[in-house]
Amino acid sequence: MKNWRTSSIPQHKTGTTASVLVGLVLLAALLNLCLGAETIPPGTVGRVLTGGENGTVAFRIIQYVRLPRACACLLTGAALAASGTIIQGVLSNALAAPSTIGVNAGAGLMVAVCCAVAPSAVTLVPYAALLGGFLGVSLVLFIAERTGASKITLVLAGVAVSSIFSAGIDAVITFAPDALNGYSDFRIGGFSGVSMSKIAPAVWPIALSFAAALSLHNEMDILMLGTEQAQSLGVSAKKLRLLVLMLAAVMAGAAVSISGLIGFVGLIVPHIMRRLVGEESGPLLVTSALGGAALLGFCDLLARMLFAPFELPVGIVMALVGGPFFIWLLQRRGHS
Amino acid sequence: MIETKHLCAGYGKHTVLHDISMAFPTGQVTVLLGPNGCGKSTLVKAVLGLLPDRTGDVLFDGVSMDHLSVRQIAQKAAYMAQARSIPSITARRMVLHGRFPYLGYPRRYRPEDREIARRALAWADAEELADRPMAELSGGQRQKVYLAMALAQDTETVFMDEPTTYLDVRHQIEVMTVSRRLADMGRAVVLVLHDLSLALREADQLAVLEEGVLRQVGSAEEIFVSGVLDRVFGVAVKRVRTDRGWQYYYE
Numbered sequence: 001m002k003n004w005r006t007s008s009i010p011q012h013k014t015g016t017t018a019s020v021l022v023g024l025v026l027l028a029a030l031l032n033l034c035l036g037a038e039t040i041p042p043g044t045v046g047r048v049l050t051g052g053e054n055g056t057v058a059f060r061i062i063q064y065v066r067l068p069r070a071c072a073c074l075l076t077g078a079a080l081a082a083s084g085t086i087i088q089g090v091l092s093n094a095l096a097a098p099s100t101i102g103v104n105a106g107a108g109l110m111v112a113v114c115c116a117v118a119p120s121a122v123t124l125v126p127y128a129a130l131l132g133g134f135l136g137v138s139l140v141l142f143i144a145e146r147t148g149a150s151k152i153t154l155v156l157a158g159v160a161v162s163s164i165f166s167a168g169i170d171a172v173i174t175f176a177p178d179a180l181n182g183y184s185d186f187r188i189g190g191f192s193g194v195s196m197s198k199i200a201p202a203v204w205p206i207a208l209s210f211a212a213a214l215s216l217h218n219e220m221d222i223l224m225l226g227t228e229q230a231q232s233l234g235v236s237a238k239k240l241r242l243l244v245l246m247l248a249a250v251m252a253g254a255a256v257s258i259s260g261l262i263g264f265v266g267l268i269v270p271h272i273m274r275r276l277v278g279e280e281s282g283p284l285l286v287t288s289a290l291g292g293a294a295l296l297g298f299c300d301l302l303a304r305m306l307f308a309p310f311e312l313p314v315g316i317v318m319a320l321v322g323g324p325f326f327i328w329l330l331q332r333r334g335h336s
Numbered sequence: 337m338i339e340t341k342h343l344c345a346g347y348g349k350h351t352v353l354h355d356i357s358m359a360f361p362t363g364q365v366t367v368l369l370g371p372n373g374c375g376k377s378t379l380v381k382a383v384l385g386l387l388p389d390r391t392g393d394v395l396f397d398g399v400s401m402d403h404l405s406v407r408q409i410a411q412k413a414a415y416m417a418q419a420r421s422i423p424s425i426t427a428r429r430m431v432l433h434g435r436f437p438y439l440g441y442p443r444r445y446r447p448e449d450r451e452i453a454r455r456a457l458a459w460a461d462a463e464e465l466a467d468r469p470m471a472e473l474s475g476g477q478r479q480k481v482y483l484a485m486a487l488a489q490d491t492e493t494v495f496m497d498e499p500t501t502y503l504d505v506r507h508q509i510e511v512m513t514v515s516r517r518l519a520d521m522g523r524a525v526v527l528v529l530h531d532l533s534l535a536l537r538e539a540d541q542l543a544v545l546e547e548g549v550l551r552q553v554g555s556a557e558e559i560f561v562s563g564v565l566d567r568v569f570g571v572a573v574k575r576v577r578t579d580r581g582w583q584y585y586y587e
Binding site (some may be wrong): 092215216219222225226231232233234236311 | 367381385386406407409410411413414415421422424425426429433434436437438442443445469489491566
């Protein structure tokens with residue numbers, strides 16, 4: 001049977017893949033800390049991270065610029081990729097991702113509204129974002145179910161809802177032009193000027209949602225067997241689907257509160273990881289999170305270094321990588 | 337044993353089944369027969385609680401399904417669905433999920449679950465498929481794995497919706513052999529079949545449905561003699577005696 005799911009699982013590769021990904025994540029983090037307008041040797045980075053070099057230029061660069069940015073990259077990449085893995089799995093839809101089914105746009109709208117209404121309530125932003133993300137996916141699922149619930153209607157409903165939410169973001173910016181001042185590249189997604197105070201409130205929602213999703217890996221496997229088969233195995237399929245989609249929305253929403261609307265991470269990483277480790281939800285979720293962190297880490301490095309001293313928003317790099325991948329995916333589906 | 341009492345069920349406002357009362361005895365192979373769209377699969381789903389729109393009752397060992405959780409029902413009846421998603425997980429993992437209804441917190445499979453899954457794979461003659469991804473298996477091989485999963489679920493009743501569809505003759509015979517073995521082990525086996533000859537030859541009990549109404553329940557002999565199949569299917573069912581008993585055919 002040829003379908004969007006991988007047709008073969010290389011056996012005993014999950015551990016190797018995870019190890020390689022951990023290495024890539026660490027490498028991406030190190031390079032992000034070392035490279036930039038001022039190159040800082042790894043040894044100095046190590047000393048700064050262990051409390052040394054206090055008050056030096058290297059200390060200030062790492063402490064206030066590169067470390068928050070590296071953390072933001074890795075956390076956002078992991079959250080978006082894990083969110084995409086869950087969404088694609090439970091909806092059995094290769095085209096579903098936080099950016100294609102309204103999660104990101106919903107989160108973005110709520111971030112904009114929150115920033116406009118309560119600019120000083122920074123800690124509320126991730127919670128507003130995850131609420132928006134959940135609102136987005138709920139609306140898309142509702143529309144798709146009313147109009148046929150096919151895989152394509154789901155994506156089309158996502159496009160429609162995302163457009164409406166995007167218009168909402170534009171409206172907020174029109175009436176409150178300074179609302180998203182803390183985000184240099186909110187619409188395309190980027191990490192310029194990110195600070196630990198913006199990252200910190202998003203850490204717990206992402207970490208707890210990821211842990212909760214991981215603890216439900218058996219249930220998510222069973223959901224892939226179809227609603228009726230899942231229920232006959234003792235899984236309340238509809239409730240569980242809603243719960244894990246909520247967890248996915250929390251992760252993506254919290255990520256959006258840090259980075260703005262970065263697309264494609266949640267779409268392409270699960271596809272790549274599925275080819276490497278198969279579809280079992282536990283290993284897939286872990287490797288996707290690692291893969292997303294590594295991908296966004298390297299893409300942000302590229303965004304900073306490619307036209308240095310000018311800097312591209314990482315969302316542009318992701319779009320340049322993800323767009324062709326998406327087209328390839330559509331072609332592959334067309335052929336099969 | 338599972339029994340239905342005046343069961344009516346359907347999809348939304350469309351009622352498919354009307355006043356079905358019957359039992360699925362343990363130690364017997366029950367076959368549901370009827371033309372396309374008569375409600376065979378709907379009956380199976382309604383009995384398993386998969387359809388929200390239902391009146392009447394389904395009793396599991398005398399207890400109404402309204403008093404049972406999804407998990408408790410899953411501990412009493414296994415289901416091999418007609419339409420199946422094929423995830424790319426290994427056959428072993430798939431069969432292990434048959435133990436899910438018995439999992440407590442923290443939802444991890446225990447060594448005894450793995451041993452039961454291994455035995456189920458062996459019983460279904462699918463041990464050599466254990467480490468292969470489901471997506472790579474043929475239709476017959478997948479059927480064996482689904483069967484192993486149903487066995488691992490360790491329920492008194494096993495429902496199989498069109499288990500022989502898309503299978504070649506050898507695999508069809510294998511499915512029927514396994515069904516008989518399960519019944520001999522004291523399970524109630526309920527099959528939805530389209531093959532009249534196969535059904536009449538293999539079933540201990542047949543239930544004939546037409547337009548959502550249960551026309552007759554009985555043994556192959558009773559069903560044949562009554563002529564209900566001729567009326568429902570619009571064919572002439574005949575039989576000849578052979579060394580292996582009655583063989584049925586239709587014109």
